[in-house]
Amino acid sequence: MPYDVSVVFREDSSLHSIEIQISAPERCEQVKELLARLSEKERFIDLPSDGGRIVRMRTDNIIRVCSQNRKNYVYADNETIWTSSPISELYAKLGSCFLRISRFEIINLDRALFFDFSIVGELKILLEGNHTVYASRRYIPVIRDYLKGGRHE
Numbered sequence: 708m709p710y711d712v713s714v715v716f717r718e719d720s721s722l723h724s725i726e727i728q729i730s731a732p733e734r735c736e737q738v739k740e741l742l743a744r745l746s747e748k749e750r751f752i753d754l755p756s757d758g759g760r761i762v763r764m765r766t767d768n769i770i771r772v773c774s775q776n777r778k779n780y781v782y783a784d785n786e787t788i789w790t791s792s793p794i795s796e797l798y799a800k801l802g803s804c805f806l807r808i809s810r811f812e813i814i815n816l817d818r819a820l821f822f823d824f825s826i827v828g829e830l831k832i833l834l835e836g837n838h839t840v841y842a843s844r845r846y847i848p849v850i851r852d853y854l855k856g857g858r859h860e
């Protein structure tokens with residue numbers, strides 16, 4: 708069962724660093740994920756690209772990853788990179804803020820602005836950078852469950 712999270716800021720001029728304390732009824736999966744995310748340093752992913760180049764990219768800059776015409780593209784804030792990495796491999800490396808919405812598309816949930824469930828059997832998602840994507844029918848229940856506080860794999 709997911710718990711509601713409340714955030715409290717307390718200013719303490721005697722501290723010389725930022726201290727985060729988590730209080731919860733139990734050390735459940737939600738708490739473990741929160742601890743992991745808070746302790747995570749800047750995350751990077753190395754993307755094999757054309758000509759044997761490796762492009763290092765911050766994962767929080769990635770808006771979406773998709774496959775088009777048998778090529779895989781990573782759309783970031785200011786660039787689009789072609790990569791030879793398979794979508795399934797990228798999904799495994801990207802982390803918990805990314806969600807697979809079809810066989811050919813992964814989105815960064817932190818960059819999602821709007822989920823439109825109004826059309827029966829279809830899910831339209833607006834992402835930052837004016838990217839509009841559509842989830843496959845088979846992924847809609849997983850996405851809906853995630854948005855209600857469930858988990859995704």
